[in-house]
Amino acid sequence: MPADLLRRTGGTAPAVPVAPPRRRTRVFALIEARWAAAALALFLLALPLQLAGVSAWSWGPLYALTYLTGGWEPAREGLRALGARTLDVDLLMIVAALGAAAIGQVRDGALLVVIFATSGALEALATARTQDAVHSLLDLAPATATRVSADGREETVPTADLAVGDTVLIRPGERVGADGRVVAGASEVDQATITGEPLPVAKGIGDEVFAGTLNGTGALRVRVERDASDSVIARIVAMVAEASETKAPTHLFIEKVEQRYSLGMVAATLAVFAVPTALGADLADSLTRAMTFMIVASPCAVVLATMPPLLSAIATAGRHGVLVKSAAVMERLGQVDTVALDKTGTLTEGTPRVTVVRPLDGSGLTDDDLLTLAAAAEHPSEHPLARAVVDAARARRLHLSAAEEFTSVPGVGVTATVDGRTIAVGAPARPPDGTNDDAAALAGELAGELAADVEDTGHTAVVVRRDGVPVGVLGLADRPRPEAAATVAALAALTGRTPILLTGDNSRAAARLAAETGIAADDVHAGLLPEDKVRAVRRLAADGRTVLLVGDGVNDAPALAAAHSGIAMGRVGSDLALETADAVVVRDELTAVPAVLALSRAAHRLVVQNLVIAGTFICALVAWDLTGELPLPLGVLGHEGSTVLVGLNGLRLLRDAAWHRAAGPGEPS
Numbered sequence: 001m002p003a004d005l006l007r008r009t010g011g012t013a014p015a016v017p018v019a020p021p022r023r024r025t026r027v028f029a030l031i032e033a034r035w036a037a038a039a040l041a042l043f044l045l046a047l048p049l050q051l052a053g054v055s056a057w058s059w060g061p062l063y064a065l066t067y068l069t070g071g072w073e074p075a076r077e078g079l080r081a082l083g084a085r086t087l088d089v090d091l092l093m094i095v096a097a098l099g100a101a102a103i104g105q106v107r108d109g110a111l112l113v114v115i116f117a118t119s120g121a122l123e124a125l126a127t128a129r130t131q132d133a134v135h136s137l138l139d140l141a142p143a144t145a146t147r148v149s150a151d152g153r154e155e156t157v158p159t160a161d162l163a164v165g166d167t168v169l170i171r172p173g174e175r176v177g178a179d180g181r182v183v184a185g186a187s188e189v190d191q192a193t194i195t196g197e198p199l200p201v202a203k204g205i206g207d208e209v210f211a212g213t214l215n216g217t218g219a220l221r222v223r224v225e226r227d228a229s230d231s232v233i234a235r236i237v238a239m240v241a242e243a244s245e246t247k248a249p250t251h252l253f254i255e256k257v258e259q260r261y262s263l264g265m266v267a268a269t270l271a272v273f274a275v276p277t278a279l280g281a282d283l284a285d286s287l288t289r290a291m292t293f294m295i296v297a298s299p300c301a302v303v304l305a306t307m308p309p310l311l312s313a314i315a316t317a318g319r320h321g322v323l324v325k326s327a328a329v330m331e332r333l334g335q336v337d338t339v340a341l342d343k344t345g346t347l348t349e350g351t352p353r354v355t356v357v358r359p360l361d362g363s364g365l366t367d368d369d370l371l372t373l374a375a376a377a378e379h380p381s382e383h384p385l386a387r388a389v390v391d392a393a394r395a396r397r398l399h400l401s402a403a404e405e406f407t408s409v410p411g412v413g414v415t416a417t418v419d420g421r422t423i424a425v426g427a428p429a430r431p432p433d434g435t436n437d438d439a440a441a442l443a444g445e446l447a448g449e450l451a452a453d454v455e456d457t458g459h460t461a462v463v464v465r466r467d468g469v470p471v472g473v474l475g476l477a478d479r480p481r482p483e484a485a486a487t488v489a490a491l492a493a494l495t496g497r498t499p500i501l502l503t504g505d506n507s508r509a510a511a512r513l514a515a516e517t518g519i520a521a522d523d524v525h526a527g528l529l530p531e532d533k534v535r536a537v538r539r540l541a542a543d544g545r546t547v548l549l550v551g552d553g554v555n556d557a558p559a560l561a562a563a564h565s566g567i568a569m570g571r572v573g574s575d576l577a578l579e580t581a582d583a584v585v586v587r588d589e590l591t592a593v594p595a596v597l598a599l600s601r602a603a604h605r606l607v608v609q610n611l612v613i614a615g616t617f618i619c620a621l622v623a624w625d626l627t628g629e630l631p632l633p634l635g636v637l638g639h640e641g642s643t644v645l646v647g648l649n650g651l652r653l654l655r656d657a658a659w660h661r662a663a664g665p666g667e668p669s
Contacts, residue, residue: 025128027121032073036114036121039070043114050107066110070117071097092262092298096291100632103284108632112295119300119640142212145177146170148221159211160228170220175212179226182207187218261299269294272626289625292635296621301642305610308650313603313658320659321587322596323570329582332565334600335546339491339593340537340559342551343503343513346569347488347590348478350552352384354392356454356475360446363471368398370472374464376400377416377423381408385462388476389425413462424465428452428473443470458512477509483591484517490594490664494601498523500540502533502549502559533559550593551581567593591663598662603653610646617642 027033046062071094078091093116100109145159146169154169159177162168167183170176176189188200189209200216203209209222211231273290277283310327317324324330341347359365365373375393378386380403393400403416403423413426428451447470451461459475481487492498500523503510510526513519525536533549537559540547549556549563560566560581568581569588585592621638624630652658 025125027125030121030124030128032117032124033121035069035073036117039066039114039117042066042069043110046110047107060106063106063110067097067101067113070113074116074120092266092294096295099287099291103287105288105632108636111633112636115636115640119643142175142177162224162228164224164227166224168222168224170209170215170222172215172217172219174215176209176215176220176222178211178222178224178228179231180209180222180224182209182220183223184221185219187220188216189220190214190216265294265297265299268297288632289629292630292632293622293625295632296625296630296635296639297618298639299614299618300639301614301617301646302611304643304646304650305614306607308647309603309606309610309653312651312653313599316653316656316659317583317596317599319656320592320595321570321585321589322592323584323586324596325582325584329565330600330603332546332600333548333583333597334604336548336565336597337495338497338540338545338547339495339499340502340540340547340549340563341488341499341519342549342556343501343505343510344478345552346550347484347501347513347517348480350478352388352460352476353479354388354474355477355479356459356473357392358450358454358475359472360443360450360470362443363466365471368396370464371396371474372398372400373418373423373466373471374425374462374474376403376418377406377414377425379403380406380416381414383408383414385460385476386414386425389462389474422467424468425462425474426465428455428461428463446470447473456508458506458509477512480513480516481590483589484513487590487594488518490591491597492518494594494597500536501525502528502536504528504530504533530556530558534562537562548597567596595659595663598664599653599658602658602662606650606652610649613649614642614646 028037042062043066046059046066049059049062050056075091075094078094082091093112097109097112097116100106100112142159144156145162146154147157147162148154148167148169162178166178168177168180170187172187182203182205184205186202186204189203190200190213203220208225209220211228269290272293273286276289277286307327310330313330314324314327317330324333344350354371357367357371359367359370363370371389371393375390375398378389379400381387390400401419403418406414406416408414409426413424415422415424417423428448447463450473451463454461454473454475457475459477462474462476463470464472464474488499498518498520501510501514501519502525505526507524507526510524511521514521514524525532528536533556537547537549541562541564546565547563548565548567549559550567550569551557551560552569556568560568565583566581567583567585569590570584570586583596617638621630621635625635
């Protein structure tokens with residue numbers, strides 16, 4: 001996204017919390033609305049003069065100006081389309097209006113122009129409001145930020161000029177100027193505009209914050225981690241804007257049929273005029289009937305039936321942190337009947353945590369003592385398992401002694417001297433430390449049995465040794481996300497099938513996670529390489545299933561591409577997965593997956609409703625015109641009214657209530 005687009009957004013937020021700003025295009029800011037209003041005003045001036053029986057020289061010019069103000073724009077667009085060898089509905093409407101004037105029905109023709117111009121203005125307003133829903137996100141990002149230099153000086157700079165690595169000061173009540181990580185301070189940040197979380201989130205050192213979120217009462221220093229053009233807000237706007245330019249397969253089919261339908265409609269109009277005239281019908285009556293037929297048979301409402309619901313759904317999903325990359329993707333998501341889920345980083349948090357602390361009988365250690373020894377020895381290590389052990393000790397507020405003579409052997413473990421004792425933390429299969437003591441041997445056997453029990457439950461076991469003698473076992477596991485079980489249940493309810501687990505992890509860990517989240521044992525596929533995941537997806541597709549894959553890592557990218565649809569978890573997802581996926585959950589909220597599927601299905605229902613409404617109006621009005629005497633003004637009103645009705649019906653998904661319904665009761669929005 002161009003940096004100057006961010007530069008033009010609103011200023012720094014005031015020092016008190018305010019509601020997120022929303023753009024709202026004014027009606028008369030649109031040129032279509034101004035021309036339609038002018039045409040209506042001229043028509044309302046001319047009509048009473050004509051009905052009063054005054055000279056045509058008084059109301060005739062007013063009707064002429066009505067034709068000009070309301071009709072020049074659609075006439076221009078219609079001629080431009082004709083130059084490109086396509087038949088545009090706009091041109092047909094103008095021809096019908098001029099035809100009415102040619103046979104003396106100037107008032108009816110002017111009414112057609114007014115209603116058609118008003119319909120066009122309403123469509124333009126609906127489109128503008130759809131864009132407002134997306135671009136209002138840009139107003140959340142402040143125009144300036146307070147940058148802190150290395151020597152502590154503060155300067156106010158445009159947020160577009162912030163670079164990765166800069167440190168910015170966020171004062172109480174200000175909006176965060178860039179995506180980054182807290183390096184100093186503590187506060188609560190209102191992230192509702194980005195993540196949908198209803199309550200402010202506590203932020204401290206190491207926590208991530210997003211541009212456009214609102215700081216609370218504390219001051220924060222944040223190190224910038226993304227350019228302004230790559231912030232969450234910018235990515236949402238850019239991807240939704242790109243999606244808005246695409247067309248769904250249903251819409252492409254309608255467009256393809258539209259041209260043939262329009263040509264057939266012109267031929268039918270000529271027949272409606274020529275056949276009765278040849279049989280002796282009045283020329284004016286035949287021409288009026290033919291023009292009315294052309295108007296009511298026009299496929300305006302049918303053409304407008306598909307894109308507004310899909311684009312509204314894309315905009316609403318984008319506002320709630322789900323980036324759907326195209327209208328075609330939004331349509332496909334509603335067709336999913338089988339969901340395949342990755343494990344690590346998707347159903348789980350993606351980071352190991354200590355879940356089991358088991359001192360050996362006879363070691364004389366409590367749980368806290370064992371964890372303290374292990375954390376002290378692991379403290380100098382950067383290994384993910386070591387970080388998990390240290391984090392667990394810190395969570396219990398345990399005091400860690402300094403580690404000396406630290407050594408680390410990849411795949412084996414670490415050894416360090418803690419308070420004069422040699423502490424080793426490593427794999428259960430670690431070789432003995434040279435002692436031949438029977439008690440040590442017995443402790444080794446007990447530790448091995450305990451480690452096996454821990455591993456059988458799907459945990460990673462590490463043995464803690466003191467002076468060569470095992471004293472306890474720690475179990476580590478990647479915890480399921482808190483919302484994992486609810487998400488699995490929601491996906492099963494939506495698709496009628498329990499989701500499938502595809503993971504490269506071992507079968508025991510996969511089985512434990514499946515049991516905790518409600519996935520059936522038969523639907524667990526573990527130990528898969530990337531190519532194995534692709535084969536699994538293709539087997540499901542070969543069985544006639546429409547597969548959605550949800551993943552986050554590099555190893556998920558091939559399967560994301562092979563699936564009918566793919567969704568990537570954005571916060572922890574790899575760049576390759578984010579590029580390959582059809583949609584991205586920026587806020588990293590797993591419950592957003594069933595919500596966006598439900599939203600897609602709601603959009604599909606609106607498309608079907610719109611097609612039924614449009615088809616019903618066309619069939620009823622055409623039948624009335626051919627079998628009876630449909631007044632031209634009533635035909636115009638019915639045709640344009642159905643077009644406006646379809647357009648407004650499609651925009652219902654722009655409301656936040658649509659996401660609340662899709663997310664389900666009690667879900668964050």
